[in-house]
Amino acid sequence: MxxxxxxxxxxxxxxxxxxxxxxxxxxxxxxxxxxxxxxxxxxxxxxxxxxxxxxxxxxxxxxxxxxxxxxxxxxxxxxxxxxxxxxxxxxxxxxxxxxxxxxxxxxxxxxxxxxxxxxxxxxxxxxxxxxxxxxxxxxxxxxQLGLRDLRLVDGLPDDRVVLSATSAGPGFFDTAHTSLWELDRATLGLTHLSDVFFRRPDRPGAYGDHATHLLRDGDQWLVTTSTWGDFDRARPTVGVTLARTSADLLTGAHLLDTEALDLPVDGLGSVGVWDPHVVRVADGWLVGYVSATRFFRFHPVVAAGPSLDALVLRGAATGLGQTEGTTLAQVGGQWRVLASDGDARRYPVLDLDLREVGRLDAPYPSNIPWPTLVPDGAGWLLVGFNGRRTAGALPGYGTHGDVVFARSV
CATH class of the missing domain: 2.60.120 (Jelly Rolls)
Structure with missing residues (x-):
């Protein structure tokens, strides 16, 4: 981590x-x-x-x-x-x-x-x-036409950096899917490793769900993802699923069985959750995610529990209106929550009760780039993305973006 x-x-x-x-x-x-x-x-x-x-x-x-x-x-x-x-x-x-x-x-x-x-x-x-x-x-x-929602794949050896990403399609969120990419920290080169797709627990078929986090936990993968693969703007709903597998997800193509991951939203008036980030800690688990009070107004949330099926709400930053990419990181020996605030164009840093304690001093591209931190020798890489579209005017929003890198100085 x-x-x-x-x-x-x-x-x-x-x-x-x-x-x-x-x-x-x-x-x-x-x-x-x-x-x-x-x-x-x-x-x-x-x-x-x-x-x-x-x-x-x-x-x-x-x-x-x-x-x-x-x-x-x-x-x-x-x-x-x-x-x-x-x-x-x-x-x-x-x-x-x-x-x-x-x-x-x-x-x-x-x-x-x-x-x-x-x-x-x-x-x-x-x-x-x-x-x-x-x-x-x-x-x-x-x-893919572009990449966004980049997140570090956790639990791999230190000499290997793999990122999960949303591979943009020629249209809105339901044309995208999850992919995995190896990052060369020296050249910033990205090598496509694999694509991951999902079955749902409540309906038949294969889906391109995305905004995904992978954690290597012992001899298996834990894969948490957001159900954007069939997003319908007329009847919007998004949740989070969990897959467990011992397959080699770093090569080829995979279709994973999932179960619903019940993320607590008590008292938040939530209409949807997404952007999961799962961390194993000494006494159980921390999970960061986003909760929406409507589409599209959303804020970071953190839950904790002894197991992933016994999570309780730890904190919520309900005062933020377009803040996602919830990322858990240790700073100075303490767990912090990094996020991306699209309204204020900044990366707030919060404690586990979701009180702001600082911010990342970093360039902020367009759209809502996630604050993904990658160890880079004695320093760090910040991996984000922007909202630059491609493929002409017909596809509209959803064909973004460029992968945008910054180095610690």
Missing amino acids: TALASLPRFAPAGRRRPVDLVVAGSTLTQVLAPYAAVTGPGSLELASGDDRMVARYDGSAAWLEVTTGGRTTVHRSRRHASTAGPVREVGLTLTGTHLTVLTRGPGPWTARARVDLADLVDTRAEAWLAGLATDAPVAGRFG
């Missing part, structure tokens, strides 16, 4: 933005949840059984055609379908229930059309996913 003798000052150190529609070396047989992509020089198709999802490109515009139940629908954007000229590559992505066609060259990947398949086909059904097929030259797991 992160332990600091004192709170250092940080200076900007660099940025990274890995963008890949298809995870290098992956195949469709590794698609365990609805996060798949194909690329090629022209029109493309993904199919499962009698369902066909086609990206059309005629040299000047791109659109989608979807065939389900013997009926074909055409989805073409009036504003975004046309390209500035011939393109080098076409991409077709399935992220959650959303199908998107993108083009690249000249310029970066740009979304040209998108359709929500929720009313057409159950993309989360595992049997349907197992039947995915294509003749595209490149096909496999969907990668």
Whole structure:
């Protein structure tokens, strides 16, 4: 776990933005949840059984055609379908229930059309996913348009730094998923290791839940994550689940069974919880998380207990309105709570009763970057992210961001 003798000052150190529609070396047989992509020089198709999802490109515009139940629908954007000229590559992505066609060259990947398949086909059904097929030259797991919600994977040897992240998709939160990345502290290089997906305890299917923390606890992993994978802005709800596994999560793709993690919100008027951070301490457990009084007004919370199924509320910073990324760290031998305050654009530092005792002296990027601290020799790296979008205007919010680094000085 992160332990600091004192709170250092940080200076900007660099940025990274890995963008890949298809995870290098992956195949469709590794698609365990609805996060798949194909690329090629022209029109493309993904199919499962009698369902066909086609990206059309005629040299000047791109659109989608979807065939389900013997009926074909055409989805073409009036504003975004046309390209500035011939393109080098076409991409077709399935992220959650959303199908998107993108083009690249000249310029970066740009979304040209998108359709929500929720009313057409159950993309989360595992049997349907197992039947995915294509003749595209490149096909496999969907990668990412950006990274956010970066958190240190705890319990690994000191010479290895792995971060969990939310891999941004071409749209809102339900197009993203959880991924793991190895960090080279000297070069700030990021290497994609694996993708992790989840089954829910209360419904069938495979989900791209994210805002995740991994803790190596003895011979198993504890994986806590936020149920953003099917977030519906019309009927918003988010909770936290827990998975336990001995699988090698640092390679390949994994679909984990979960149980609900009951995080106490007594008296908080909570409508949702997310951003879990789990720490084993001498007398049990500490868990940091976020509680929302409405979408989107949220604040940090800490719970404690002898076990993860016997947690009680320890403290809540109810006076904060857009503060998340709740992170537990030891500073000067005491447990502190680090958080990210998007309203005041700062990183407050609080005690376990959620009283503010200081702040991180660090640059604050756009959006609400989490205050993730990584040991770096005698100093520290602060790993955050920003709100810079990509893939054009069509996907809107959710395609962020750059990974933003700062070093202690």
